[in-house]
Amino acid sequence: MTENISRKAVDQVGTEERCARFKTRSIKKEAKVSGLKMALNMIDLTTLEGKDTPGKVRQMCYKAMHLHDAYAGLPTVAAVCVYPSMVAVAKASLKGSGVKVASVATAFPAGQSSREVKLEDTRIAVDAGADEIDMVISRGRYHAGDYNFVYDEIAAVKEACGKARLKVILETGEMGTLDDVAFASRIAIAAGADFIKTSTGKIQPAATMPVTLTMLEVIRDHYFATGEMVGMKPAGGISNAKAALHYLIMVKETLGQKWLDNKWFRFGASSLANDLLKQLVKQKTGAYQSGAYFAID
Amino acid sequence: MAKTDNNADWNLAPAPESTDHIHIDKRYELFIDGKFTAPSGKKYFKTVNPATEEVLAEIAEANGRDVDKAVKAARKAYNGVWSKISAKERAKYIFRIARLIQERAREFAVIESLDGGKPIRESRDVDVPTAAAHFFYHAGWADKLEYAFPVRKVSPLGVVGQIIPWNFPLLMAAWKIAPALATGNTVVLKPAETTSLTALKLAELIRDAGLPDGVVNIVTGAGATGRALTEHPDVDKIAFTGSTDVGKMIQRTVAGTDKKLTLELGGKAANIIFEDAPIDQAVEGIINGIFFNQGHVCCAGSRLFVQESVAAEVDRRLKHRMESLILGDPLDKNTDVGAINSKGQLETINSYLAKGKKEGLTMFQTDCPVPEKGFWCRPTLFSDVAQSSVIAREEIFGPVLAIQTFRTVDEVIDKANNTPYGLSAGVWTDKGSKIFNLTTRLKAGVVWANTYNKFDPTSPFGGYKESGFGREGGLHGLRAYVNLH
Numbered sequence: 105m106t107e108n109i110s111r112k113a114v115d116q117v118g119t120e121e122r123c124a125r126f127k128t129r130s131i132k133k134e135a136k137v138s139g140l141k142m143a144l145n146m147i148d149l150t151t152l153e154g155k156d157t158p159g160k161v162r163q164m165c166y167k168a169m170h171l172h173d174a175y176a177g178l179p180t181v182a183a184v185c186v187y188p189s190m191v192a193v194a195k196a197s198l199k200g201s202g203v204k205v206a207s208v209a210t211a212f213p214a215g216q217s218s219r220e221v222k223l224e225d226t227r228i229a230v231d232a233g234a235d236e237i238d239m240v241i242s243r244g245r246y247h248a249g250d251y252n253f254v255y256d257e258i259a260a261v262k263e264a265c266g267k268a269r270l271k272v273i274l275e276t277g278e279m280g281t282l283d284d285v286a287f288a289s290r291i292a293i294a295a296g297a298d299f300i301k302t303s304t305g306k307i308q309p310a311a312t313m314p315v316t317l318t319m320l321e322v323i324r325d326h327y328f329a330t331g332e333m334v335g336m337k338p339a340g341g342i343s344n345a346k347a348a349l350h351y352l353i354m355v356k357e358t359l360g361q362k363w364l365d366n367k368w369f370r371f372g373a374s375s376l377a378n379d380l381l382k383q384l385v386k387q388k389t390g391a392y393q394s395g396a397y398f399a400i401d
Numbered sequence: 402m403a404k405t406d407n408n409a410d411w412n413l414a415p416a417p418e419s420t421d422h423i424h425i426d427k428r429y430e431l432f433i434d435g436k437f438t439a440p441s442g443k444k445y446f447k448t449v450n451p452a453t454e455e456v457l458a459e460i461a462e463a464n465g466r467d468v469d470k471a472v473k474a475a476r477k478a479y480n481g482v483w484s485k486i487s488a489k490e491r492a493k494y495i496f497r498i499a500r501l502i503q504e505r506a507r508e509f510a511v512i513e514s515l516d517g518g519k520p521i522r523e524s525r526d527v528d529v530p531t532a533a534a535h536f537f538y539h540a541g542w543a544d545k546l547e548y549a550f551p552v553r554k555v556s557p558l559g560v561v562g563q564i565i566p567w568n569f570p571l572l573m574a575a576w577k578i579a580p581a582l583a584t585g586n587t588v589v590l591k592p593a594e595t596t597s598l599t600a601l602k603l604a605e606l607i608r609d610a611g612l613p614d615g616v617v618n619i620v621t622g623a624g625a626t627g628r629a630l631t632e633h634p635d636v637d638k639i640a641f642t643g644s645t646d647v648g649k650m651i652q653r654t655v656a657g658t659d660k661k662l663t664l665e666l667g668g669k670a671a672n673i674i675f676e677d678a679p680i681d682q683a684v685e686g687i688i689n690g691i692f693f694n695q696g697h698v699c700c701a702g703s704r705l706f707v708q709e710s711v712a713a714e715v716d717r718r719l720k721h722r723m724e725s726l727i728l729g730d731p732l733d734k735n736t737d738v739g740a741i742n743s744k745g746q747l748e749t750i751n752s753y754l755a756k757g758k759k760e761g762l763t764m765f766q767t768d769c770p771v772p773e774k775g776f777w778c779r780p781t782l783f784s785d786v787a788q789s790s791v792i793a794r795e796e797i798f799g800p801v802l803a804i805q806t807f808r809t810v811d812e813v814i815d816k817a818n819n820t821p822y823g824l825s826a827g828v829w830t831d832k833g834s835k836i837f838n839l840t841t842r843l844k845a846g847v848v849w850a851n852t853y854n855k856f857d858p859t860s861p862f863g864g865y866k867e868s869g870f871g872r873e874g875g876l877h878g879l880r881a882y883v884n885l886h
Contacts, residue, residue, distance in 0.1 A: 122681075135411065
């Protein structure tokens with residue numbers, strides 16, 4: 105199945121140079137305000153901890169819907185992202201808000217389990233009401249060259265998702281080269297991924313601009329070839345507003361305006377929201393408010 | 402799902418670099434013997450901002466008498482001071498110039514963009530820092546010339562006349578002045594008539610650096626001023642960067658004299674994309690190769706050769722990428738493509754566009770809006786270009802790319818070398834052996850592999866065939882400013 109997937113090369117140096125260009129874009133005034141709001145609206149507000157409790161998840165869900173009520177006209181985030189055990193709590197809390205519930209599954213974050221367990225994990229999350237599933241690929245099998253295994257697994261999880269949209273996490277921090285980031289992205293898309301996602305957030309480095317650009321280019325290639333859109337989710341490591349705006353520039357210049365929508369682009373992040381809020385308030389009032397003014401849920 | 406207002410396209414707001422801190426005089430005089438001096442012919446010409454067509458300043462026009470004065474000042478400084486002081490002292494002056502350029506980098510960048518039309522991103526990130534780097538690099542050589550040329554005695558040439566083009570005004574001045582001073586020569590430099598301002602600002606800076614009077618003289622003017630300099634009997638060397646036509650004229654002028662000569666002339670570089678290349682990075686290299694500085698680059702990758710198996714793929718990605726280029730106000734930090742340097746150059750470029758269309762070539766231009774005033778040319782591609790087409794043969798010096806396809810390595814080498822020029826080339830492939838095969842067989846002074854338009858003071862730059870002779874930068878660049886015994 106994966107024999108016909110292109111292994112086309114990616115040049116690391118050239119990719120880094122292109123990313124540096126995105127960072128020279130100057131985003132001011134109304135472009136900044138609308139960019140910050142757009143970024144807020146693209147966040148998958150995330151908590152993936154052993155210490156997660158229903159109470160904590162409910163608090164986060166409230167925050168997802170009420171980012172900063174002192175500032176009128178703010179959007180909600182795109183989704184909250186939780187473990188399968190918390191999906192039902194999140195679903196109930198977010199009812200009617202339009203905010204989606206995403207759940208990690210497939211023995212997240214290491215993926216070190218059997219196909220049966222991974223599929224069951226997925227079904228449990230979907231049955232509990234998850235709108236979106238964030239799966240991890242079997243990295244060991246990928247690096248051993250067992251690409252068909254990886255492909256089959258993604259396809260099987262996609263089937264288990266039913267109507268839920270599937271995000272496929274490559275864990276690019278373990279990939280080593282951009283050639284592999286591109287190849288794994290192509291495998292994931294061929295196997296049915298609705299979104300491709302950089303990282304679990306559990307290992308470093310998480311999302312980087314070169315990795316994200318490489319994945320965006322694979323998405324663009326797929327679009328050129330088939331006319332089908334695939335979503336992108338960089339996760340982990342994007343914690344400030346400036347970086348988020350540079351990512352949006354990268355999306356716009358690589359894929360175009362159509363992808364500047366939370367149906368097609370997400371930030372997997374927990375601390376990004378408050379920096380975006382801080383910058384928005386600064387644009388309005390001219391002053392940076394203390395972090396104490398922004399809820400930490 | 403709750404949403405922001407995503408109906409409107411997300412476009413960048415204007416982000417112009419401030420000009421508040423910039424001071425441009427109404428009138429600039431000639432810089433001769435450490436002083437700003439009125440031209441003996443009392444003639445001045447205007448320099449305009451090509452993005453707005455507004456006059457920025459009046460510039461003195463040097464005639465033969467002024468050039469003579471400048472050469473005499475340079476000779477006096479050479480005999481009296483510059484050839485006498487220790488190399489270590491010379492180095493200190495050059496270091497000082499380098500540091501002052503860094504200190505005033507923002508000012509130089511803004512003026513360069515105002516006077517020449519290039520995007521501030523380029524003048525700020527490329528022109529000015531690279532100019533400072535050239536002075537730093539050559540300052541380091543000044544007292545180490547014996548190590549540059551082991552077992553030889555090194556002596557300066559004397560007075561050098563230098564004539565530079567309008568595409569990188571400050572950077573070309575640095576390429577010329579820095580090695581000349583480091584090797585102990587004195588200088589008379591003539592900037593291009595459309596872009597004199599940063600050279601004159603550099604004159605102010607050199608004066609502020611305390612350089613002895615007459616070591617660097619700057620005479621502004623057009624062709625006649627340049628001719629007076631090349632014909633002057635007391636000039637020991639001419640260094641010229643510019644068009645091949647003028648280069649040939651200069652070579653005729655100095656023939657039979659004792660003058661040494663280096664020429665860095667035009668180019669029509671082949672940028673070669675193989676099927677195993679990293680395509681997106683290659684596309685970026687094509688963009689950088691031909692649209693950097695509006696294509697006003699002698700080493701621009703103006704002939705694109707794409708292996709036929711990836712031709713469609715490259716074409717689609719290239720056009721897609723071109724649509725994200727922002728054309729407009731050179732002072733806006735987001736501008737990718739600035740103004741064409743002058744009305745005359747725009748007319749030249751437009752005449753080539755007309756010729757290309759007349760030949761029946763397929764022309765593609767991006768959709769970007771173009772300002773009403775000023776001189777502008779949209780990024781342009783011509784595809785299915787024949788080797789015999791005027792678009793593939795002549796240097797256009799604008800944002801215009803000629804695209805051809807090829808099948809085999811031998812074919813592309815033959816085509817790439819089939820030009821009177823030989824300044825630079827680019828090769829894109831993931832395979833190292835292919836790179837080495839091509840770099841040895843391409844007749845080009847500079848070959849970039851998996852990158853394009855990279856400049857560094859340590860790396861010699863210069864051409865084959867009608868792209869000139871002599872090298873600038875690195876050890877080879879020093880050789881052009883010394884006698885070896």
